[in-house]
Amino acid sequence: MGAYILKRLLLMIPTLLGIMLVSFVIIQFAPGGPVERVLAQLQGTDVGGTARIGGNSGGEVGAGTQPGAGAGGSGSTFKYRGAQGLDPEFIKSLEKQFGFDKPAHERFLLMITSYFTFDFGDSYFRDVPVLQLIKEKLPVSISLGLWLTFVSYGISIPLGVAKAVRDGSRFDIWTSGAIIVGFAIPGFLFAILLIVLFAGGSFYNWFPLRGLVSDNFADLSWWEKIIDYAWHLTLPLTALAVSSFATMTLLTKNSFLDEIKKQYVMTARAKGLTENRVLYGHVFRNAMLIVVAGFPGAFIGAFFAGSLLIEAIFSLDGLGFLGYKSIIDRDYPVVFATLYIFSLLGLITNLISDLVYTWIDPRIDFEARNL
Numbered sequence: 001m002g003a004y005i006l007k008r009l010l011l012m013i014p015t016l017l018g019i020m021l022v023s024f025v026i027i028q029f030a031p032g033g034p035v036e037r038v039l040a041q042l043q044g045t046d047v048g049g050t051a052r053i054g055g056n057s058g059g060e061v062g063a064g065t066q067p068g069a070g071a072g073g074s075g076s077t078f079k080y081r082g083a084q085g086l087d088p089e090f091i092k093s094l095e096k097q098f099g100f101d102k103p104a105h106e107r108f109l110l111m112i113t114s115y116f117t118f119d120f121g122d123s124y125f126r127d128v129p130v131l132q133l134i135k136e137k138l139p140v141s142i143s144l145g146l147w148l149t150f151v152s153y154g155i156s157i158p159l160g161v162a163k164a165v166r167d168g169s170r171f172d173i174w175t176s177g178a179i180i181v182g183f184a185i186p187g188f189l190f191a192i193l194l195i196v197l198f199a200g201g202s203f204y205n206w207f208p209l210r211g212l213v214s215d216n217f218a219d220l221s222w223w224e225k226i227i228d229y230a231w232h233l234t235l236p237l238t239a240l241a242v243s244s245f246a247t248m249t250l251l252t253k254n255s256f257l258d259e260i261k262k263q264y265v266m267t268a269r270a271k272g273l274t275e276n277r278v279l280y281g282h283v284f285r286n287a288m289l290i291v292v293a294g295f296p297g298a299f300i301g302a303f304f305a306g307s308l309l310i311e312a313i314f315s316l317d318g319l320g321f322l323g324y325k326s327i328i329d330r331d332y333p334v335v336f337a338t339l340y341i342f343s344l345l346g347l348i349t350n351l352i353s354d355l356v357y358t359w360i361d362p363r364i365d366f367e368a369r370n371l
Contacts, residue, residue, distance in 0.1 A: 005351070005355075008351050008354075012344070012347045015343075015347060016340070016343055016344060016347070017112065019339070020111070020112060020115070020336070020339070020340060020343075021108065023336070023339055024104075024336075027332070028104060032330055033330050034124045034125075034330045034332065036330075037329065037330050115336075115337070120336075120337035120340075121333045121337075123326075123331055123333055124329075124330070124331045124332065124334075125329055125331055126331070130333050130334050130337040131337075133322065134322070134337065134341070137319045137321075137322045138318075138319065139212075140311070140317060140318030140319075141319040141320065143212060143233060144237065144240060144310070144311075147237055148237060148241055148244060151237065152244040153248065155241075155245060155249075156245050156252060157248070157288075157291065159175065159245070159252075160248070160249045160250070160251070160252025160253040160256065161252060161253075161256055161279075161284070162175075163175060163249065163253040164252070164253045164257050164260065165256075165279065167253075167257060175249075179246045179249055179250070180246065182243055182245060182246065183245075183246035183247075185242060185243060186243075187239050187240055187243055187309065187310060188239070188309035188310065188313060190238075190239050190242050190243075191235070191236065191239035191313045191314065192313065194207075194238060194239055195235070198235065207231065207234055207235050208231065209314065209315070210315040211232060211316070212233065213225075213228055213229055213232055214228050214232070235314065236313075236314045236316060239310055239313075239314075240310055248291070251290065251291060252287070252288075252291055255287040255288070255290055256279075256283060256284075256287045259286050259287045260283055264282065265278060265282065265283060268282055292356065308320035308321065308323070308324050312324070322334065322338070326338070
């Protein structure tokens, strides 16, 4: 197993390099850039992302890049929308400030070298270290991801077991229909519906619309803080969870059905064991192998995926909203740092999931299969 773990860890290096390289190349062709954004602010305009790369008429060419991304090549050979009337030396100083005076391959090497030591530099437009920004946004994303995982597992596993025991019954059919409908509803549309119904939209004003806690949170007692926190978390968590039950519920059901049909279950029943003893003393442990082993991956997926629009709708300043704002602002150090961290955590989580498999069921040996 030690050789397998070492092999997987070594494979993470080229995988990370590939992810960052592909993203870096894509960014080279993204319109606009931080230099153009600064110029737009100076001119009182908002180019947003209208600049284009390459031999455009009228000198519309995207900005260069520093370690961490950007568009185009060496900034000194480009003109920028909004640069008319500005001192060329000032433009060159901006390019140097953002690191765009270096060729693309040099910027990429500098970025990767720094990232391997977890040196992500400072944000372009917030004047704070990128790691500090990420730490500031972590509580919101951790709250959403952690509670979403617990809620989805807490509902999906009992529901999946109940569906397996009642396979083909009216309960199974109706719950399957409800799960499919919930899975088909986009989370952001359901979030808007919840706001209209319960957050002062058109009907009731039962839940807050903004933030994770109230303004007077620090003055509340400990039990009032718990209630306030849960009160603010109810609507965004519901919007995220409505589509998260389908996969886990059906996975649990199918795992139970596969185990129930096996010979050892028939033997246990023939020995006179009660149905509950058979289901929860024998079947449950084996059926939960794939479900429990997938917990690390499910948590990371809930932690990082699908929360962008929910965070924006409910004004929750988490990692998803930070990434979105950074892309809009062309704040490439933040964009690439979050991409690097998320990719690294994803790779580590996949390894942990495999190790959990072997811990739960020692019969699984990835090393013997040359994986």
